[in-house]
Amino acid sequence: MKELDTHHKLAEINSIKVLGDWLDRCKNARDGHYKRAETLFYRSQTLGYILIYATVFVTVFSFFPIDTKSIIFWSITKQHILVLTGCISAVISGIVTQARYGERAEIHRSSGARYANLARLIELLELKVSSGVIDNNEITKQSVEIITEWNTLAKDSLLTPHNESKLQLTFHVLIALIVSALFFIVASSTQAAT
Template sequence: MTDTSKLNKLVDIWKGRLLDAQMGHYIQSEKMGCRANWIGGAIIVFTVGITAFSLFEVPDKYDELGRWGLAGASGLVTILSAIQTFYKPGEKAEVHRAQAARYGAMKRKLEMAHGEDVDGLWDLRTTIRNVEKEWEGVALDSPLTKFAVIKEVESKKKILAEIKEKGIDRKAEKALKKLCTDTNELPL
């Protein structure tokens, strides 16, 4: 195996791994963002409800139930606010999105260096070394992605491979777009 073919094989493997990491972080970012939106929405709805119903007069026979209902809703708002404050799903979503973008940038660097007519192998080797150093830094800064997300990436890759193998028709193209909405790109 020649030096060029070894480098090409390495670049292909790395591009696949970078795509997996990118997709995983985008998926995790979408999930965390969705959680942040749901928790924030629930806090708003319950807070408005508590404020409105605390000013509302209820008949005496429902007074006890109303007080317990407001107390329960207040407790729920407190718990949701604590989750939002300490769990920070919105901030975690942004960190995952930024990491996905960094993995995507590294993948593009490899693609550009791999696709260009390089003057010898020096440029490709230099790019590989630079990407390797950058990758180590990004990996240290990256938050963990759940195992379920890794399995989801593998599942999407299988579906994409099948679609690629059979060719894309209009129905498959719609399915592919729906499949890739979490990753914000079509990795074909």
């Protein structure tokens, strides 16, 4: 009888340890998805507002006559600024369409909520095990349900990066700066030629 009680206590301690590990992993996944959703939502909002302002700028100033002889700086005229702003609007529009930041943010938010729900199920099972109000068959049954839900959730969730690639972002910014510099160089050489 004493050996059976010892075996039951060991199984209970092992179950609590496993459930604690599951809970930590589930909370980390939840937090990762929520953080990624916030990042993507912020990018979506920022690029959206920049796109709105750039488009309004180009639209409004395209109705005014532009003095192509008036140089602002380094042989750059107002028309060059207007064309560059229009190009920036087109690029941002393409980025917003291609990257789908808003859509991806919503998917991550939904995955984070599902992981939060799974964490609550694990906490409830952990509470039942630690208080001794559940038998081993029910522990096994609920554990299998949690594993099944977790596997389904893992298949449906987008990946959350461990470290967002700053190199990739830097590369895109560098390309944008090179294109802008080339634009101004071509604009100044065109202006000098006329």
